[in-house]
Amino acid sequence: MTRLWLKQPLAVLADGAAGGVVIADGRIVELVPSGGAPSGPVDAVFDASRHVVLPGLINTHHHFYQTLTRAHPAAIDKELFPWLTSLYPIWARLDPESFRLSVRLALTELLLSGCTTAADHHYLFPDGLESAIDIEADEAAGLGIRVTLSRGSMDLSKKDGGLPPDSVVQDKDDILADSERLIGRYHDRSDGAMTQIALAPCSPFSATKSLMMESAALADAHDCRLHTHLGETEDENAFCEATFGCRPLDYLEDVGWLGPRTWLAHGIHFTTEECRRLGAHKVGVCHCPTSNAVLASGFCPVNELQAAGAPVGLGVDGSASNDASNLIEAARHALMVGRLNYRSAEAITARDVLAMASEGSAACLGRADIGRIEVGRQADLALFTLDELRFSGAHDPIAALVLCGATRADRVMVKGEWRVLDGQPVGVDLARLRAEHGLAAGRFG
Numbered sequence: 180m181t182r183l184w185l186k187q188p189l190a191v192l193a194d195g196a197a198g199g200v201v202i203a204d205g206r207i208v209e210l211v212p213s214g215g216a217p218s219g220p221v222d223a224v225f226d227a228s229r230h231v232v233l234p235g236l237i238n239t240h241h242h243f244y245q246t247l248t249r250a251h252p253a254a255i256d257k258e259l260f261p262w263l264t265s266l267y268p269i270w271a272r273l274d275p276e277s278f279r280l281s282v283r284l285a286l287t288e289l290l291l292s293g294c295t296t297a298a299d300h301h302y303l304f305p306d307g308l309e310s311a312i313d314i315e316a317d318e319a320a321g322l323g324i325r326v327t328l329s330r331g332s333m334d335l336s337k338k339d340g341g342l343p344p345d346s347v348v349q350d351k352d353d354i355l356a357d358s359e360r361l362i363g364r365y366h367d368r369s370d371g372a373m374t375q376i377a378l379a380p381c382s383p384f385s386a387t388k389s390l391m392m393e394s395a396a397l398a399d400a401h402d403c404r405l406h407t408h409l410g411e412t413e414d415e416n417a418f419c420e421a422t423f424g425c426r427p428l429d430y431l432e433d434v435g436w437l438g439p440r441t442w443l444a445h446g447i448h449f450t451t452e453e454c455r456r457l458g459a460h461k462v463g464v465c466h467c468p469t470s471n472a473v474l475a476s477g478f479c480p481v482n483e484l485q486a487a488g489a490p491v492g493l494g495v496d497g498s499a500s501n502d503a504s505n506l507i508e509a510a511r512h513a514l515m516v517g518r519l520n521y522r523s524a525e526a527i528t529a530r531d532v533l534a535m536a537s538e539g540s541a542a543c544l545g546r547a548d549i550g551r552i553e554v555g556r557q558a559d560l561a562l563f564t565l566d567e568l569r570f571s572g573a574h575d576p577i578a579a580l581v582l583c584g585a586t587r588a589d590r591v592m593v594k595g596e597w598r599v600l601d602g603q604p605v606g607v608d609l610a611r612l613r614a615e616h617g618l619a620a621g622r623f624g
């Protein structure tokens with residue numbers, strides 16, 4: 180068993196590890212105190228004196244395919260409902276080759292931003308793309324990044340009172356059968372799992388009540404997590420009032436989703452009492468500050484949710500509403516948006532948003548094996564240097580990552596393996612990927 184010492188980092192986001200971290204067999208096996216040395220022999224030493232070492236960042240909400248429709252003229256400057264109705268017909272043209280490139284590109288971008296685990300919410304399965312989640316699993320394995328692949332779904336089209344057109348919805352029985360197939364094939368419940376499946380009917384205005392209820396039953400039966408968009412806009416509130424006669428959170432409870440298996444994307448339009456209910460039931464919320472700003476959706480009440488006991492993680496959201504897949508940048512946005520929301524500089528700190536992007540996100544995904552630099556946890560780490568001009572003069576190295584605006588990790592380790600080295604993704608030809616993806620995206624103009 181090879182023991183690697185990441186020696187004497189410039190800074191590390193963990194108590195008692197100023198002397199570095201020892202990695203063996205894909206795990207963190209020792210934290211070295213300041214000025215100390217590992218307790219036993221090591222086989223390799225990495226001099227981390229130029230590096231700020233963070234737990235690998237965890238992205239809890241994305242739509243990888245949307246990298247094909249970034250800054251799209253049909254959708255720019257629109258709020259969620261008109262944004263979606265403009266994009267649905269374009270997304271209906273998704274094909275396997277373009278989709279594969281979108282996944283590879285999004286995962287590579289995430290890795291370069293210090294992300295070691297990514298949750299994707301894929302809810303479009305046009306003819307020919309039935310194996311979208313299989314493609315995602317394959318690409319993630321190739322890049323060596325950990326994933327939670329949320330089998331998304333839509334079965335409520337416009338003709339039945341929903342928002343999406345017929346061209347992008349599926350039959351409920353097909354959705355459930357495919358969900359069961361994917362769980363059987365990919366859902367690894369073990370410690371250190373590289374691939375997990377979650378079930379993810381898309382939103383109250385695109386999924387039927389029975390799909391929500393049957394997905395919850397399936398998730399219970401197979402011990403996997405549930406994910407959906409909720410509390411994103413006032414339009415969604417109005418839809419729920421008009422369709423179900425209640426607010427979105429009451430609807431969530433009604434369909435059997437109010438529990439610790441569930442994490443929600445956005446979670447903006449919750450009252451203080453609703454935050455308490457979410458906390459009491461340990462429902463997780465993925466904060467998507469960048470997308471929430473771009474779509475003018477509102478502020479997520481992160482502090483109220485956390486105070487109530489709800490896990491709060493961080494997500495970049497899909498690349499048509501961010502439009503980047505950069506998680507360390509999203510942490511900076513979480514700080515800025517949070518301080519504006521609370522009109523307080525103390526309400527959210529740099530360390531708070533980094534914790535949200537690591538241990539908060541891990542809790543949303545139901546994982547106790549990642550998200551912290553701690554003995555026994557997986558060796559998932561993001562190492563940043565402060566060499567760029569933007570950091571010159573910075574004093575607190577950890578706060579500097581957020582306040583000076585880090586955008587790119589120098590090294591990223593997943594399960595003890597380097598997946599980014601000297602700012603380059605291992606095994607990816609970036610120029611070729613950029614060219615091929617750009618060409619594919621051109622077909623969605």
Ligand SMILES: Nc1nc2[nH]c(O)nc2c(=O)[nH]1
Pocket residue numbers: 242259263381382385408411470496497500
């Ligand atoms: N930000 C987003 N919100 C959504 N709601 C929904 O039903 N789909 C989406 C989406 O793609 N992005």
